[in-house]
Amino acid sequence: MAKVQKRVWLTFGNRSLVEKPILWRMARAHPDVSFDIRQASVTAEIGIMAVLFEGEADDVCQALKFLTSAGLTVEPIEKNMIES
Amino acid sequence: MSYVRGLKCRECGQNYPEKGVHVCETCFGPLEVQYDYAAMRGKVTRESIEAGPRNLWRYRDLLPIHGEPKSGLHSGLTPLKRARNLEKVLGVRELYIKDDAANYPTWSYKERVVSVAITKAIELGYDTVGCASTGNLANSVAAHAAEAGLRAFVMIPHDLEQGKVLGSLIFNPTMVRIQGNYDDVNRLCSEIADKYRWAIVNVNLRPFYTEGAKTFGFEIAEQMGWQLPKHTVCPTAGGTILPKIYKGYRELIDLGIVADNQPRIYSAQAAGCNPVVEAIRAGRDLIKPQKPKTIAKSIAIGNPADGFYVVQAVKESGGWGEDATDTEIVDAIKLLARTEGTWTEPAGGTTLAATIKLIESGRIPRDESICVCITGNGLKTVEVVVDQLEPPASIPPSLEAFDALMAGRESVDPAPASV
Numbered sequence: 001m002a003k004v005q006k007r008v009w010l011t012f013g014n015r016s017l018v019e020k021p022i023l024w025r026m027a028r029a030h031p032d033v034s035f036d037i038r039q040a041s042v043t044a045e046i047g048i049m050a051v052l053f054e055g056e057a058d059d060v061c062q063a064l065k066f067l068t069s070a071g072l073t074v075e076p077i078e079k080n081m082i083e084s
Numbered sequence: 085m086s087y088v089r090g091l092k093c094r095e096c097g098q099n100y101p102e103k104g105v106h107v108c109e110t111c112f113g114p115l116e117v118q119y120d121y122a123a124m125r126g127k128v129t130r131e132s133i134e135a136g137p138r139n140l141w142r143y144r145d146l147l148p149i150h151g152e153p154k155s156g157l158h159s160g161l162t163p164l165k166r167a168r169n170l171e172k173v174l175g176v177r178e179l180y181i182k183d184d185a186a187n188y189p190t191w192s193y194k195e196r197v198v199s200v201a202i203t204k205a206i207e208l209g210y211d212t213v214g215c216a217s218t219g220n221l222a223n224s225v226a227a228h229a230a231e232a233g234l235r236a237f238v239m240i241p242h243d244l245e246q247g248k249v250l251g252s253l254i255f256n257p258t259m260v261r262i263q264g265n266y267d268d269v270n271r272l273c274s275e276i277a278d279k280y281r282w283a284i285v286n287v288n289l290r291p292f293y294t295e296g297a298k299t300f301g302f303e304i305a306e307q308m309g310w311q312l313p314k315h316t317v318c319p320t321a322g323g324t325i326l327p328k329i330y331k332g333y334r335e336l337i338d339l340g341i342v343a344d345n346q347p348r349i350y351s352a353q354a355a356g357c358n359p360v361v362e363a364i365r366a367g368r369d370l371i372k373p374q375k376p377k378t379i380a381k382s383i384a385i386g387n388p389a390d391g392f393y394v395v396q397a398v399k400e401s402g403g404w405g406e407d408a409t410d411t412e413i414v415d416a417i418k419l420l421a422r423t424e425g426t427w428t429e430p431a432g433g434t435t436l437a438a439t440i441k442l443i444e445s446g447r448i449p450r451d452e453s454i455c456v457c458i459t460g461n462g463l464k465t466v467e468v469v470v471d472q473l474e475p476p477a478s479i480p481p482s483l484e485a486f487d488a489l490m491a492g493r494e495s496v497d498p499a500p501a502s503v
Binding site: 007009011013038039041043045046047048050052073075076077078079080081082083084 | 095106107110111112113194215216217218219220221239241266267269270271273274277284286287290321322368369370372373381382383385386387388389391431460
């Protein structure tokens with residue numbers, strides 16, 4: 001299968017999520033998916049990161065599902081593009 | 085002559101040539117059009133603008149195109165109304181309504197951004213344009229693409245009401261209903277934009293598209309006799325229009341076209357979807373995504389693409405953010421209609437309701453000029469008010485019945501107030 005790249009925004013929406021090593025856990029659970037943090041802004045209450053994920057399509061999909069189920073908001077780099 | 089000098093990342097400053105690209109390859113920050121403002125000085129003037137066409141392209145020197153405009157030749161120059169009746173009701177000295185409910189051809193402010201995007205799409209060699217939209221944007225893309233002879237793809241959620249679909253379908257775009265929830269549709273639209281070489285106006289043409297929103301601010305300034313309102317209240321959805329109105333004001337100030345009265349800009353959102361207002365109140369730059377729950381669907385965007393820049397513009401100007409409940413939104417729609425004869429969609433109701441709260445809280449002084457930005461037309465959202473209006477009386481076809489009705493009304497309805 002061909003490798004794919006996904007550019008996403010991850011939002012850690014509260015203090016509890018900010019203080020958990022969620023990306024580390026994702027990397028342990030999905031070792032074939034690489035991630036590259038291109039931009040990040042983290043405070044005690046909220047964190048956002050622009051991240052490039054790369055790997056087999058299904059692996060990347062599973063890694064992103066892992067992050068969603070951990071409580072992160074995962075959105076395409078365009079964020080919400082469905083306008084009125 | 086064009087003053088455009090390419091694109092630049094708003095975060096890391098990396099430069100890019102003009103093409104259909106919207107985020108920086110390095111830091112994924114949004115790209116913005118760069119202009120040679122030094123070259124504009126003395127050439128872009130009140131007179132040069134006033135000599136332009138009677139549409140939004142009279143500001144073309146400040147827009148990102150090189151050739152002749154290809155779309156929107158009848159768009160823009162919408163009414164700026166002195167709202168004297170509303171002034172009396174609200175107890176303020178100087179209030180204006182900038183009314184894009186009257187923007188041709190599909191009756192919203194989207195004509196501005198889409199006109200620029202379609203012209204740019206043609207300049208860049210695209211033959212297909214598209215968007216993901218539930219209303220105004222889809223209407224505008226479909227209409228402008230039809231006139232420009234481009235293929236148009238409109239992606240919509242599968243459960244969108246028929247009435248909303250018709251406003252686009254009449255212009256014969258290829259419309260695709262996408263099954264799934266909002267996030268599924270959003271993700272697929274991102275993948276489509278990535279894979280197909282189309283000009284998705286609010287995605288890969290976003291740097292050019294958003295510049296069109298500056299014309300809303302340019303028109304306010306010109307129609308006020310080359311002055312700026314002290315306070316401008318603007319709805320926030322994806323975050324396109326507010327920072328661009330403010331940018332437009334700053335451009336006019338920096339070019340010496342208007343005096344710097346230190347204009348303040350305010351963000352209005354529905355209480356059921358207020359991520360930007362919530363960030364402003366909390367003193368945060370970062371936006372916490374929300375799941376929308378409001379009747380103001382046209383501005384219900386839970387994680388606005390440019391929300392961060394709305395917060396920046398509001399903070400830099402000294403403005404603020406305010407939200408409105410659904411009841412307040414409907415009340416404001418009705419108030420605007422009965423005092424000024426303008427029927428706006430819930431986005432406009434939100435903006436007026438927020439303005440009222442900003443005045444009542446003292447954030448906006450009653451003796452300074454205020455402009456309320458109306459961005460869409462109420463005829464598209466009749467469902468919001470259909471159960472909120474008093475039904476008409478029904479009488480037999482006789483003068484006696486009419487007289488009896490009038491007598492009854494006069495007993496409960498005193499003479500109308502002067503407003």
